[in-house]
Amino acid sequence: MKAIVVIVVLTISLVAVPTPAALAELSSSEGSVLFDLHCAGCHPHGGNIIRRGRTLKLDALKRRDIASQEAIAEIARHGIGQMGGYEDVLGASGDQLVAEWIWQQAQKAWIQG
Numbered sequence: 001m002k003a004i005v006v007i008v009v010l011t012i013s014l015v016a017v018p019t020p021a022a023l024a025e026l027s028s029s030e031g032s033v034l035f036d037l038h039c040a041g042c043h044p045h046g047g048n049i050i051r052r053g054r055t056l057k058l059d060a061l062k063r064r065d066i067a068s069q070e071a072i073a074e075i076a077r078h079g080i081g082q083m084g085g086y087e088d089v090l091g092a093s094g095d096q097l098v099a100e101w102i103w104q105q106a107q108k109a110w111i112q113g
């Protein structure tokens, strides 16, 4: 009987404590949701419907020296050129989450975004 209790408790604690991989998955899906809500309107699949050259694709980011999560997060917060900032709607860590997701997609050529 005791053994069963131990097994049950162990199983529950294994399921309840998310692994780092699961946490990363969670934050990346949050970034994806933020992107869909606030960025995808003008940047569908990492493109740019307003200024065609200013995309979120790796080549464009490199060309403009913004090929990093931090540089993208800064633009998400404060905007750039014709684009306004989204600090107010992204919330406390939303800029980092959405930038992390964008940076991942850029490195994967936006095949999933």
Ligand code: HEC
Binding pocket: 035, 038, 039, 040, 041, 042, 043, 048, 050, 051, 053, 054, 055, 056, 057, 060, 061, 064, 066, 072, 075, 076, 080, 081, 082, 083, 086, 098, 099, 102
């Ligand atoms: C209303 C349309 C619009 C929305 C919404 C929008 N952007 Fe932009 N974005 C632009 C435009 C226009 C530019 C080009 C700005 C310029 O250089 O004049 C741009 C440029 C960028 C760039 C630089 C790309 C490059 O190649 O130079 C990044 C990074 C970026 N946006 C990220 C974001 C993120 C992150 C969000 C969501 C939080 C977002 N944008 C939402 C219109 C938008």
